[in-house]
Amino acid sequence: MKGKSLLILAGAVLILGAFIWFFERNQLTTEEARIQENRIFDGLKEGAIVTLDITNSHGVFSFHRRAEEWRMVAPVETEADQPAVDAVLRALIELNRDRTLGADEVDPKAYGLDHPEATVTLGLTGGRSHTLNIGNTTALGSNRAVSTSSERVILTSGSFFAGIDKALDDWRSREVTDVTLGRLAAITVRTGNGTIEAMNLEDIWLLRSPVEDRADRFHLQNLISGLNGLRVEEFVDSGVDLGTMGLINPKTTVLLVPTDGSPGLTLDFGMAREHGGTTQVACRRNGTDIFWVNDRAVNALGKAPVLWRDRTVLALDTWDVMGLSLNEGSATAQLRKENGLWRLGDGTEAFGEEVQKRLSALAGLKAVDFDLMLIGTPELGRAVLALESNATPLTVTFFESFEDGGNVLVTVSGRDTVMSVAPDDAYSIVGNLQALRPVKPQETPGPADQTETP
DSSP: OHHOOOOHHHHHHEEEHHHHHHHHHOOHHHHHHHHHTTBSSSTOEEEEEEEEEEETTTTEEEEEEEEEEEEEEEESSEBBBBBHHHHHHHHHHHHBBBBOOOOOOOOOOGGTTTTTTEEEEOOOOOOOOOEEEEEEETTTEEEEEEEEEOOOOEEEGGGGGGGGGHHHHHHHHOOOOOGGGGEEEEEEEETTEEEEEEETTTTTTEEEEOHHHHHHHHHHHHHHHHHHHHHHEEOOSSSSOOTTTSSSOOOEEEEEEETTTTOOEEEEEEEEEETEEEEHHHHHHHTTEEEEEEEETHHHHHOOOGGGGGSSSHHHOOOEEEEEEEETTTTEEEEEEEEEEEETTTTBBBOOOHHHHHHHHHHHHHHSBBSOOOOSSSEEEEEEEEETTTTEEEEEEEEOSSSSOEEEEETTTTTTEEEEOOOOHHHHHHHHGGGGSSSOOOOOOOOTTTOOOO
């Protein structure tokens, strides 16, 4: 019984401890409660604020929260500077009262609260709101008088005011776009040289125009990084001459289509200018926002279509290869992977390092030229790969050059173009097949052109 009582007591202690932990972990300490009670907006949480209206010496500015982002809706509708808005909200939430003056102590007019220097209204979920009127600084200048709907005069630290008294351009985001390649379904670039279209098909980027081929993902990533690096140098709101800025017939237009079905982003780029020692380009976003931006991404947009093509001859993960057939002339080698080891057609273990070297050479094979013609030269060699992820084997065929020392032509199943590669790169894959068989001690290697029968 004594042991049973101890178990019951231990269980009660655990339950009590759990209750205290769950109940008190969200309770404020005495010091935290004191700080919270001293806040002008007691208990206000940033997530509850859905609108922000600011009237200051520069005008009236209105912001709405959409999802997790703030957007300016007046005096113009555009993306807001997120850090600027967030900083204001945090400052207001953490704003402490240094002293509260009663109606019998001071007239609000003495602190300019009858004609505030600025007014801030915070719209909350559920339709409620808080308004803060901001008056003059105190005689020493470190404090500022404010008032709410319930309290006439409060003295508080004046450091928050600089974040509120901003002009229009200081509230606007200077980011032109913020996207990632993986979240795009398509990219279109129109220039005077034509249209380039690339589409994302299950995370593989393919060119659709002006040729159909695999796209160079590295180039696309650099392009997106360049667009994300664009910064607004000057906003243009009124009296804009689109013709002078080159935006009636833009030199370049970029269309980015997201994968989630949300509206795409269109960027038009027009004339360039030298301003302040830098080159700036006229830009129009989604047909409305007009500004001058730095020229970081513009050069990449004008590259020839061939530079958008993937120069990697075939997209290959070497660990995905389960079988490999190589031939050069009459010499052949059949290999298969078993339990992580490569074996030849006769069951003997192959020289694994040599097999991996050839697979790596295939994966790293780079095209020198595209869209060539097969002119009837003999086949130099062939590699057929059985992939774990694909039931259809992948065939890479090399053809001899039509001139001594020239590049080797190559075709790849599933890629509708004839490419050329350096001769040494081709021979590193299909040449000297005897090297795939380990040399036994005291054994002299046979001729390089000896044929292996599976």
